[in-house]
Amino acid sequence: MASALKTIAVLTSGGDAPGMNAAIRAVVREGIANGCKVKGIRRGYAGLLQEEIVDMDAHSVSDIISRGGTILQTARCLEFMQEEYQKKAADICRKHGIEGVVVIGGDGSYKGAMNLVKHGINTVALPGTIDLDIGCTDYTIGFDTAVNTAMEAIDKVRDTSTSHERCSIIEVMGRGAGYIALWCGIANGAEDVLLPETYDYDEQALVNHIIESRKRGKQHHIIVNAEGIGHSTSMAKRIEAATGIETRATILGHMQRGGSPTAKDRVYASTMGAIAADLLAEGKTNQVISHRGGKFVYDDIETALAMKKELDPYQVKICRDLGNAYYKV
Ligand code: ADP
Ligand code: F6P
Numbered sequence: 001m002a003s004a005l006k007t008i009a010v011l012t013s014g015g016d017a018p019g020m021n022a023a024i025r026a027v028v029r030e031g032i033a034n035g036c037k038v039k040g041i042r043r044g045y046a047g048l049l050q051e052e053i054v055d056m057d058a059h060s061v062s063d064i065i066s067r068g069g070t071i072l073q074t075a076r077c078l079e080f081m082q083e084e085y086q087k088k089a090a091d092i093c094r095k096h097g098i099e100g101v102v103v104i105g106g107d108g109s110y111k112g113a114m115n116l117v118k119h120g121i122n123t124v125a126l127p128g129t130i131d132l133d134i135g136c137t138d139y140t141i142g143f144d145t146a147v148n149t150a151m152e153a154i155d156k157v158r159d160t161s162t163s164h165e166r167c168s169i170i171e172v173m174g175r176g177a178g179y180i181a182l183w184c185g186i187a188n189g190a191e192d193v194l195l196p197e198t199y200d201y202d203e204q205a206l207v208n209h210i211i212e213s214r215k216r217g218k219q220h221h222i223i224v225n226a227e228g229i230g231h232s233t234s235m236a237k238r239i240e241a242a243t244g245i246e247t248r249a250t251i252l253g254h255m256q257r258g259g260s261p262t263a264k265d266r267v268y269a270s271t272m273g274a275i276a277a278d279l280l281a282e283g284k285t286n287q288v289i290s291h292r293g294g295k296f297v298y299d300d301i302e303t304a305l306a307m308k309k310e311l312d313p314y315q316v317k318i319c320r321d322l323g324n325a326y327y328k329v
Helices: 018-035 044-049 081-096 107-118 142-165 179-186 203-215 230-245 255-257 263-281 301-306 312-321
Strands: 006-012 037-041 053-056 101-105 122-127 165-170 193-194 221-226 247-251 288-290 293-299
Touching: 006 018, 006 044, 006 263, 018 037, 018 101, 018 203, 044 081, 044 107, 053 288, 081 107, 101 107, 107 122, 107 230, 107 301, 122 263, 122 301, 142 165, 142 179, 142 221, 142 247, 142 255, 142 263, 165 179, 165 230, 179 193, 179 221, 179 312, 193 203, 193 312, 203 221, 203 230, 230 247, 247 288, 263 288, 288 301, 293 301
Parallel strands: 006 037, 006 101, 101 122, 122 288, 165 221, 165 247, 193 221
Antiparallel strands: 037 053, 288 293
């Protein structure tokens, strides 16, 4: 394809996510295939403001598809919320001949991308976050890997929980969203799952459920707790005091953000990265790429940001039914 733009760049912003490297590789290699020069911007919008810009070639993205994290590194940048710095960033792009930027990040990063567009830089954004908390898309880069990582960790906690006949609270990431917790709840067969979207903070009901389960002969009681609820350690102490059952809390934390991406994350991130490079080559701007209803689609950033989604109520219901959990939906 003869590209409408001569030089494009790629950056990663917000929390890192496994698969970001696959997306970077795809932007670079598809960009080159389209006849563009491709640059890498290090450390997100913060690095852009510091002019941390490097030339990329096909070789510079060799051997990264299987690596977690982001070779460009990432950052959060409060300054970039201000118009003065957004204009400065666009001027820096022009100074380096960058006409189009691919932004890989969450919906906060999309807002940054929208502001680059406002100041004359063509921009396409990709959903990079383990949280799955972006309204316009059924898939985000890194979620699949993070859920698999958390699932494997919870299986291990479950083994020791059974041996010691304990109750175990395992806290998973997701900022304010319960997607990782819900998927682990189903995948690990948890007895209870506490989701920010549905939890009513009725701890007595939870205690009653643990006691009933023990009477029925359950040898462990796994509670997956979402980060949006948090306080797992103090919750464990209260539950142990109320039930008389030894209770431990495990906070999985940042391990969920690392590791080699799954096949799904590699393939979807590669596809999205290539689409982003193609859209820029076609002269398109202000776009977000999503996976919705089984297809890769793209929308204006404003339209994408206005979309809302909820946890799938059927998934929430079966999570409760299959785990015989106490909580109400
Ligand atoms: P994520 O992209 O994962 O949602 P953040 O919400 O932390 O993560 O956003 C990442 C970065 O995007 C911020 O540090 C900031 O630089 C930029 N950003 C977020 N919101 C805005 C905004 N309203 N205007 C401009 N830039 C923004
Ligand atoms: O957005 C991804 C995420 O890992 C959230 O699940 C979590 O709340 C947050 O980032 C943690 O951010 P930090 O890297 O600043 O600790």
